[in-house]
Amino acid sequence: MIGLAAALVLAVLGAMNTGQAPFGYRLLYWACVILPGSLLGIAIQTAVLAWGGLAGRRWTEIAVVAVLVSVPHTFMVIVATALFFGIDAITPGVVGFFGLTVLMVALVLTTINHLAAVPASEPVPAAVPNGAVGVPIEAAAAEFQPSSEPQPAAPSTLPTLPELIAEKLPVRLRSARLIAIAAEDHYLRIHTDAGSDLVLMRMTDACALLPEAAGARVHRSWWAARAAVETLARREGKAELTLQGGLTVPVSRAMLASLRDQGWD
Template sequence: MIGKRRLLAELAILGGLILVLAALGPFGSYATPLGPRLLHWALYLVTGYIFFRPVIAAGSALARQTGMSRRIAIAVACVFGAFPTSIIFVFVAAGPTWRSVTGADLASAYLQTLIVGATVTIVQLLAGRSAVPADAAPGPSAAPLPDSQPTTAVDATEEALPALLDQLPPHLRGPILCLENEDHYVRVHTAQGSALVLIRMRDAVAQLEGQGARVHRSWWVARRALAGAVRQDRNWKLRLVDGREVPVARASVPDLRAQGWLGDEPPAA
């Protein structure tokens, strides 16, 4: 669920881009009077915003599944996302004369849609930097878990409760299963849930030294959270106690195998 602060930031940046494009009149739109030109770019950018809003989530999922860089995965998602968007836009704009749409019209619409979609995606990334998500806000100092805390698959020990948990909401504080890098944030996955923390990945990993391993440029996994390993052709994934599967970078395979992470049984704590 998108936070209200981030949504307002995205809409503010989007409104500014509409005004800039209406003033510049790219793609030959400068020949259109200002009023219709402003309406054209407003409809185009708002439509692009609606269709491209899921692109970052799709790119993040692609990066997790393939192990590629998140920025490259988002760019790939933009390239594919522009196809259906441009087709819908050009045929809707043609209306009753849709039979007259040519391949050149589709190619031109695709290029414009890709540019607009990439712009919308950049808007989301900029808004993500300027507006700290609600679940990334630091909470009060961590308190010891009460005796009534439900038992989880990962033992809650002093070693498993680093200072990083001080920045999580109280109801999410508990044994850390893994860390996931998301641009300037780290998503901390605990036995109780997950939340974003504004911290560099290497700084978060440093707080957990000796408790796990950096298995991918975007992932750190706690040793105690490991339930097993799955091999798919040349690629490996770690299966955690919560059912999550985390990709393993090929460069990390020799070290993880030497430490027993890729065996039939999880490594000893």
């Protein structure tokens, strides 16, 4: 969609001296120029994310993706321009002009794609007294009754890091204790009592590795360790947890009643 929008805008503006051509003709030209570049950008960005070597360095990642896209895409644009409008000769100056133009456009579109990217929308499971996944709390709130069964005691120590998470972290953090997990773009920030770092993993996969008694998914983008909780309170109409080390974590409206019932405050 971003590529189509960019093609339409460039066609309307008649960018790069294409304004003399009929609108439909230049729209077709820009679609042939932008859309292959967008697909190439998606493929390269996916590969860079899977590599993970630039995790946490957003602007470096954007620059690297834009450069990797612009090199092959420059020649695609030259071919498309030659077919639609003709080029007298492909000289180093022509390649340099198109290369710089393509790089600028690639930087803009890569930045837009990166900033528009959000963690995949994953439903937050409603915690029930035994820690199992239940019906959404919004649907059950009107009929919610505190359980008469005794609640399990809150863990007194922070959980250890699951092996599949620990092996993705720097050595200095692998033996640390887990405080919270936060989604950041395509990554997860693992907060521990020895510091934090990013790993490439989905929130649902990380939560599946953790014992049910260790904590809960308190927000779409947050998991919190039960033993790290210091307070659960409302501030300016929004609920949030204060965790060990002063970390504050938002609590979704769907989870608030259930957490209170389990004694998180």
